[in-house]
Amino acid sequence: MGLFSESVEVVCSPSGQPLRLQWGNRSYKIAADPLRWYERRKWWEEELRAERGRGAGLVDHEIWRVQARANEQSELRTFDIAYQADTGRWRIVKIHDAVRELSA
């Protein structure tokens, strides 16, 4: 899972759990408990360096699967969003309802 699509703004709880997404022009509120895992990367293909002291984010990415809706009326959509430890930024890697994997 090395290719990422779009950058997304995420608001988190103090314990690091995502609460809101800001994607496109809309804000999504995260409903239900999100699922979180760490997914391996083929760092030896994707990275130019792997020096000692490189730290988090080289071997795996933290992925959250969240269900969110823009407002009370809109339907729940499922997003996989990835946190990049080295830059501190979030990206959307998958939008399930759209049944399309984003890769660019």
Place this chain on the structure above:
Amino acid sequence: MSFTHLHVSTAFSAHYGVSWPDELAAAAAADGASALACTDRDGLYGTVKHLKACASAGIDPIAGVDLAVLDHGQAIGRVVILAHGHIQGAGYRALCRLISDAHAGTGAQSHQPVGITMEELASRCLDPATLTPVLTVLLGPYSDVGQALRAHRYSMARSLISRWQQLMPDGSLAAEVVTHLSPPGQSLSTGHAVKLYKLAAERNLPAVLTNAVRYCDIDGAATADVLDSARALTALEKLSDLQPNGQGWLKPARQMKALAAEISKAADLGRAGATRLLAATEELADRCRMDPVSDMGWKQPVVPEVSVIGVESEPLTELWNRCEAGIGRRFAGMSHQQEERVQSRLDHEMRIIGRLGFSSYFLTVAEVSKMITGMGVRAAARGSGASSLVNYLLHISHVNPLEHGLIFERFLSQDRSTLPDIDIDVESAERHNVYHRIFERFGPERVTLMSMQNGYRARGAVRDAGLALGMDEDDVGTIAKQLWRFSAGKFREAMAEKPELRDFSSQVDQNQQLDLLVDLTERLDRLPRHISMHPCGVILGDKNLLDRSPVQPSGLGLPMSQFDKHDMDPMGMLKLDVLGVRMQSSMAYALNEIIRIHPSAAEVASAGGHRKPDGSIPDFISGDGQISLDAVPLDDEPTYELIRSTHTLGCFQIESPGQRELIGKLAPAGFNDLIIDISLFRPGPMKSDMVRPFLEHRHGWAPENYPHPDLKPALAETHGVTVFHEQILHTFHVFTGCSMAQADVLRRQLGDEDAEPAVEEFFRTRAIARNYPLEVVDKVWHTLKSFASFGFCKAHGAAFAVPTYQSAWLKAHHPEAFLAGIFEHDPGMYPRRLLVAEARRLGIEILPLDINRSTGQYRVERIPDTEPPAGEGSGGPPVGNGCGGPAAGESNGGPPVGNGEPGSGGRLGIRLSLAGIYGLSRTELKRIVAGQPYDSLADLRTRARVSRANLKRLAQLGAFDALNRTMQGKGSRADLIHHLNSAPSRPAQRKHQPAAGQLTLPLGDLELSGLKPQLPEPGMTEKVRTELDLLSVDASAHLMDSYRPLLEELGVRQAEELLQLRNGTEVMVAGIRVATQTPPMRGGRRVVFISVDDGTGCVDCTFFHEAQQQAGPLLFGTELLLVKGITRRTGPKGIGLQATAAWDLSDADTLPLPERSSRLGRETAAGPLK
């Protein structure tokens, strides 16, 4: 509340763990943990280091292991086993025995994997004495149960866990719940953990939480990937069982608690479930806290029971008696004054030994020493043990400490409670026999070999990093060859600095994969790869040794401890260093050759020039002609003459280029000079400029200088320069009035940043109080501070100097036997071919391989006067003297040849051995030697059953030339090779073979005599090339001979000419590289010494920074070198070259030929070595 990690692999889990025990313990302590486990794979490899790390971090150690479980010889999963603590070692004992069980029957010859059956495991879990559980087995995600759950085979998991519960005693089983938060459905996901936790709850089995730690922090994850790749010998891209992600690190308590909550919530067990999981973890941790002292015998010295060596009385009394008896033997006929000195020294040593309770230790070592000598094996003690009179009286060491001013406290004092080291050098060829005898003598329950850890160094690291990245093996190999003696951890730094990496550096700029290669190489730096048998350590203990150390098979078949030398003192283990020294074997071989070729005392004495002026035979030659090397007086003038000539190739420790330069300058005249020489030739003194002032004072170029007259007695032997530890001890003693024991403690603290200020304070206060002037105190302190860490223990130097002297003595008096011993056992730093060149230089003939005369050894042979020199056409042996030094005959006190002894006429030569032939197996060799002599090729084929390929090799090497001459064959060597290429490969058919008892007709060799002469005899160049290919030795002539025309065109000088040139002459030399060294140097800038041999001697070329830049990639890779430089005189008999430029002699296009178009140069240069 803190959290205790119970499943942690350290870096000592080879090719698995990433972090060092001290990093892990420090991190755990910093997070507030009060205990930490070390559960290395397959053994206790990191356990003692873990104990030490925990002690300094102030936490309790927990000891365990991560082992495979076997079923019908197959691994069915892995479990962690933890020892219970505070039960007087019952848990630790069971753990040691269990691990030894797991390794029993494994090893190189066996296909059995390391592991344990459930039944074996169950039987070790209960203490045989109390029948209570002393081990706990953790069934985790890698166990058979965990794997079945991961594969959704729930009923199988249930039956597996039932089996565990049935087999294992109550209270010795727990479930190990782990989540690395991997993606749902994968191994080590939270779901995986939940299933195991639920199953445990269902079975009423306690469940604990771990993180199956492989690295201290997140950064280690990539290193773990590379280690997985190296373990599987598979590129990362193709590796099927990579860790699912990089979460196996030593997570802090806060995160571990969050994980517990997450698992419990997913398992619908709520907060109570998380609390239960964490509480069970801490409960088990508490049960497993180790008391290093009462459980593991921390720092309590243990030696064999004296009853084993037949001592019934109190050991101290026995030791007294034996020492008293030794005085009579060692000091027969001494004066009353001497007797008082000896007696008071003995009282002093015995008082300390008695107080430390080490008398049985000395009795044990004496027993081993006696046993080795009794086997007829050459042995010499080395190291600081030579400082002890007790050792001298017990015949453990052979240097009289009183005569050389050696101080007992340097070896042992009341302020040290660890067992001292006594090292014994034995003949390398006999080492394994000695080990076996020690095992027999003390019993296998009391003895084990020590192991050593082999860590990644630059070359291995770059190879495995390249493998992980899937790079081409040859490309990586090419890079690896460029790496020369720097730590892998500083690869990137080295790339910027080292000229030989220049090309590689620029490739890195272009190829980004190489950038990764450098990073991964640095990650692997120093990590342990595997353990192996230590080259000399043998551990001796009491009958409970195997309760304290797990053992596994060694390459030798004898059991090997999982502990290395760093673990000995902490575990109170007695390690005896029995080191195999090839030089001892070489000398033993030479002594046997001397008596074989000169079979009487009279012949030996005459041949070696040993007769006294009155013609009598000296005492060291016994009635039957055996030379007792240890009895040879240490003042033989021809020996020192040889040493001063610097023609010391082959001599112990003084053959390296740097040493040859130093002995040239120092010009040793006696044994004490040799001790000083050996002590000076060390990194410290060379680096700190001790050598120059010493030499200036020694040769009287500068006046001797003592900081204070009180120091003169201690420093006089080295002209005021502090060289020895003993002198530092004396200095402390004189200036502060402290005892020698205290002085040695102070000496050890020098150079230690934390301890040194207190030492300085003490020294200054006491010295001023004793009325030494301030400027003297300043000066002396400066000396102590700067030299103490470099200085050398004189006892070591004295012990080392003995074999140095003995080897030089043999070379001076019996050069043929000496060199045969050197060829046979190959003890030194140089390739054999250089020593062959040395023999040629000394005028000793190298006799060619001969199917009827060569054996499996290099033998001295008498050459009948009628026989022409071997290798006709080679122009005979060169007659030069090397670098203008005296010829062997002159310096040897009479040439050992043609001395008119009746029946012993003829020169001595050395016959090449069949053992050196490439491709000839040991069994073929044995058959050839057993069947000698042969009267025909058919005879050889029939009786020795030599393969066709080897028959051809023998022919190529001229082994049939003599037979061919006898048969008056007319064919050349080339004709014979041609014939063998076309002849049938098998021996004569059975029906043509003579039946048993039937004699063959003595027809001679029709095959040889029938050869049609068609092809010319191969030229010398071709013969030499063949010899290099098949023997790695240019025996018939020197390799460089074939380059002669090219060298003449280039205007190259020969080694033997250099000494006649003025200092500072610019010359070119050429030769084969025989040694490359990068000794540490003053100022920290690297200097590279390259020695080349051109057949007339060796030229030692020094490459300083600029020359290294010029030479670049040639520095370490090229075999045949052309070097330009300035001559530099190093002493009366020594000259070297300061290089300015170098070329590859075999690369004709790059050579600085006067005319670039010279065809001659190109043709010749393209030829010989390729």
